[in-house]
Amino acid sequence: MGREVSESCVDGVVMEMVAAYCGRFYAAKPELAAGRIEAIGFQVGHQLSERYTMERPRFTDHLEAIKFICKDFWSELFKKQIDNLKTNHRGTFVLQDNHFRWLTRVSLDPAVESTDATENDSGSLGDSAAQTTSMLLYFPCGLIRGALTNLGIPCAVSADMSNLPACERLHDPLD
Amino acid sequence: MASTACFVIVSKNDIPIYEAEVGSAPKKEDLAYHHQFILHAALDVVQDLAWTTNAMFLRSVDRFNDLVVSVYVTAGHTRFMLLHDSRSEDGIKSFFQEVHELYIKIFLNPLYLPGSRIASSHFDTKVRALARKYLYIRGIY
Numbered sequence A: 001m002g003r004e005v006s007e008s009c010v011d012g013v014v015m016e017m018v019a020a021y022c023g024r025f026y027a028a029k030p031e032l033a034a035g036r037i038e039a040i041g042f043q044v045g046h047q048l049s050e051r052y053t054m055e056r057p058r059f060t061d062h063l064e065a066i067k068f069i070c071k072d073f074w075s076e077l078f079k080k081q082i083d084n085l086k087t088n089h090r091g092t093f094v095l096q097d098n099h100f101r102w103l104t105r106v107s108l109d110p111a112v113e114s115t116d117a118t119e120n121d122s123g124s125l126g127d128s129a130a131q132t133t134s135m136l137l138y139f140p141c142g143l144i145r146g147a148l149t150n151l152g153i154p155c156a157v158s159a160d161m162s163n164l165p166a167c168e169r170l171h172d173p174l175d
Numbered sequence B: 001m002a003s004t005a006c007f008v009i010v011s012k013n014d015i016p017i018y019e020a021e022v023g024s025a026p027k028k029e030d031l032a033y034h035h036q037f038i039l040h041a042a043l044d045v046v047q048d049l050a051w052t053t054n055a056m057f058l059r060s061v062d063r064f065n066d067l068v069v070s071v072y073v074t075a076g077h078t079r080f081m082l083l084h085d086s087r088s089e090d091g092i093k094s095f096f097q098e099v100h101e102l103y104i105k106i107f108l109n110p111l112y113l114p115g116s117r118i119a120s121s122h123f124d125t126k127v128r129a130l131a132r133k134y135l136y137i138r139g140i141y
Helices: A002-025 A030-052 A062-078 A125-136 A138-150 B029-050 B089-108 B121-135
Strands: A084-087 A093-097 A155-160 A167-173 B005-010 B016-021 B057-064 B067-073 B079-085
Touching (some): A002 A138, A030 A062, A030 A125, A030 A138, A030 B089, A062 A093, A125 A138, A138 A155, A138 A167, B005 B089, B016 B029, B029 B057, B029 B067, B067 B089, B089 B121
Antiparallel strands (some): A084 A093, A093 A167, A155 A167, B005 B016, B005 B079, B057 B067, B067 B079
């Protein structure tokens, strides 16, 4: 029971944070809002990676660090592992999660009651809801970037959601 | 039996973020600088050694006269370095592990800027208490 309560709190906090930054703080400047959300995710990822790597041996190369992100880090955060990891062997990795937890509560269908914080404006709901959903993804991107930077791999992370609730994360180390 | 011990935490940017003389020997100014010098000189050795293994506790990496430098490296490449005279390794490893937990608590503080000095007096008190607990032979201070 305690676990379910805290998970809905996390969902609520993340959605409210995204809504606050997009709606109130930087209402007219989505790029700034995205940057701030990503920076928050960066700091959180930085700290979480330090905490989760405490018990285990250190990493000897990049691939091990990425596998740690896919397995241990992801299961601590979302109780599941990354479903698919692809690489082009030239520094770019694609992490695919087929059931991304924070997106499962977001509805894009205007007929169904929307559970996220956007207004139910039937004219442009599809577009604004998609935009808000992509805003939601900046936080996990920041999380991954913070965790990897702490482990010694500076990188850029971007997210792509072609089919909900799956989403892909593309990240390439800046060498 | 007075013992010397100097503990330093070095961040991954090679900046010392915490230092403490935790030995029970009487404090002398020039000795303190001497200890810091030895520890910083050992950083090069640590750098080479850290990439060869995936263990966190690298035992004694360097010697100077009768003083030994032991090092513990975290995943974020923060180094805990202890300069001491020869002592049991188990005590040192447990000391490092407990300091690691304290360090993570500092790190999780959202107001702490990673890589900056650890100024918390609470942390300082606890580290000294841990040093008394793990680094000394019981009953002899």
